Amino acid sequence: xxxxxxxxxxxxxxxxxxxxxxxxxxxxxxxxxxxxxxxxxxxxxxxxxxxxxxxxxxxxxxxxxxxxxxxxxxxxxxxxxxxxxxxxxxxxxxxxxxxxxxxxxxxxxxxxxxxxxxxxxxxxxxxxxxxxxxxxxxxxxxxxxxxxxxxxxxxxxxxxxxxxxxxxxxxxxxxxxxxxxxxxxxxxxxxxxxxxxxxxxxxxxxxxxxxxxxxxxxxxxxxxxxxxxxxxxxxxxxxxxxxxxxxxxxxxxxxxxxxxxxxxxxxxxxxxxxxxxxxxx
Numbered sequence: 001x002x003x004x005x006x007x008x009x010x011x012x013x014x015x016x017x018x019x020x021x022x023x024x025x026x027x028x029x030x031x032x033x034x035x036x037x038x039x040x041x042x043x044x045x046x047x048x049x050x051x052x053x054x055x056x057x058x059x060x061x062x063x064x065x066x067x068x069x070x071x072x073x074x075x076x077x078x079x080x081x082x083x084x085x086x087x088x089x090x091x092x093x094x095x096x097x098x099x100x101x102x103x104x105x106x107x108x109x110x111x112x113x114x115x116x117x118x119x120x121x122x123x124x125x126x127x128x129x130x131x132x133x134x135x136x137x138x139x140x141x142x143x144x145x146x147x148x149x150x151x152x153x154x155x156x157x158x159x160x161x162x163x164x165x166x167x168x169x170x171x172x173x174x175x176x177x178x179x180x181x182x183x184x185x186x187x188x189x190x191x192x193x194x195x196x197x198x199x200x201x202x203x204x205x206x207x208x209x210x211x212x213x214x215x216x217x218x219x220x221x222x223x224x225x226x227x228x229x230x231x232x233x234x235x236x237x238x239x240x241x242x243x244x245x246x247x248x249x250x251x252x253x254x255x256x257x258x259x260x261x262x263x264x265x266x267x268x269x270x271x272x273x274x275x276x277x278x279x280x281x
Contacts, residue, residue, distance in 0.1 A: 002041075002083050002112040003090050007100045009075035014048045014068060017102060026098040034082070039093065043080035077101075087111065146206075147225060150213040151268055153189075155196040158210065158268050162201060165241035165266075166227075171200040171207075189215020203227065224263065224271035232276055235260040239274045242266045 019027070034040035049067035056063040069075060078100065084090045090109050099105055115128040122128055151158045162168035176183055176197045188195075195212035202208070208225075229235050239252050245267035252262035252274065260276040 001086065002081065002114070003087070004110045004112060005080040005082055005090065005094060006076045006108045006110065007045075007078040008106040008108060009049070009077040010101045010103050010105050012101060012103050013077040014050070014075065016048050016050075019100075019102065023098065023100075023102070027100065030097055033096070034080070034093070039082045039084055041081045041083055043078070045078040046076060048077075049075055081112075146209055147223075148209040148211070149220070149270060150211050150218040152218045153192065153195060153212050153215065154268060155199060155210050155212040159196075159199060159201060161267070162203065165244070166203050166238055168201045168203050171202065173199045187214055220265075220269040220271065224273045226273045226275065228275055228277060230276065232260045235262075235274050235276050239264055239272075242272050242274070 031040065031043065034043075049069045052067040052069070054065040054067070054069070056065060082090060082093070084093070087109065094107050094109060097107065100107070115122070115131050118127060149158075159168070159170050159173075163170060174197050175194050176188060177193045179197055192212065192215050197211060199210045200207055201210065204227075227238060229238060235252060239262050243264045243266075247265045248262070249265060249271070250261075250263035252260055255261045258275040258278055261274070263271065263273050265271050
């Protein structure tokens with residue numbers, strides 16, 4: 001079951017009194033325990049209601065009311081969202097919590113509605129399916145999609161090339177013989193034991209992941225990496241660097257969407273589209 005655990009406001013929290021350094025450490029340790037137990041899903045502290053507003057609904061009318069709000073004992077100063085087996089488990093965890101305020105305080109635990117609670121008004125499950133779709137959408141809204149390139153035994157050479165050509169910053173490099181887990185027998189091509197199992201490098205604000213693979217021959221096709229640089233001079237420089245030993249598929253030149261655009265496949269077969277953004281009018 002999911003529960004919202006609400007730290008109720010106090011006169012001190014509403015006055016903006018900040019917690020002590022000791023309390024911050026204690027609450028930090030408590031949150032670490034919640035995360036380690038895989039109970040905590042979210043949690044934040046809230047600023048005093050002097051910085052808040054309420055919107056009152058009356059028919060079609062909406063009225064905005066500025067804080068602060070007087071009924072301190074009914075206000076919330078912070079919250080967690082937990083997933084627990086039972087209300088009893090939630091209570092046990094709250095009892096372990098340090099007093100979150102510098103004075104006497106209260107923490108309220110409220111179960112969240114689940115779609116099963118609405119079965120009577122959703123006999124066909126239509127709303128439940130729509131809710132599930134929304135949850136699936138939310139779960140991927142902050143997902144990151146990153147390219148992963150396999151260089152068929154030439155990964156180390158590729159990393160050095162991109163450092164020189166693009167000023168790439170190479171981060172993690174892990175070789176097969178450094179793997180914490182043993183590589184399954186027969187998975188690697190002979191001689192690949194010291195090849196790169198996984199590496200990461202950044203070009204600008206994009207992180208690209210790379211590997212030698214397990215020895216199979218890989219061909220890059222059906223995609224290109226878009227590299228946007230600020231000036232035509234920078235476009236010329238990186239385009240020519242990428243073309244060294246590679247193939248120019250479309251020479252750099254002006255287009256209706258860019259003052260400088262071109263396509264090139266580098267010597268590893270990776271396709272690049274180099275461009276300069278159009279100036280704002």
